[in-house]
Amino acid sequence: MMKKEYQINGIGCGGCIARVKKTLEAHPVIKTAEISLTPKKGMSLISMTEELSLADLQKQLNTIKGFTITELN
Secondary structure: OOOEEEEEEEEOOHHHHHHHHHHOOOOOOOEEEEEEEOOOOOOEEEEOOOOOOOHHHHHOOOOOOOOOOEOOO
């Protein structure tokens, strides 16, 4: 299991978090997506059974509109 940190832009409320979490966790490789509004909106820790590319994660997010994902170091 690997965990990576990402920034998801477009998140502004708890409803956004719920939609993004549900969408990401629908992917068979993603086990959990922990997303917070604080300290930084859209900060996300994603646990995966195998590493997905940023393009794969964005493709999954594209099933709902208005969100972009970037990798954090």
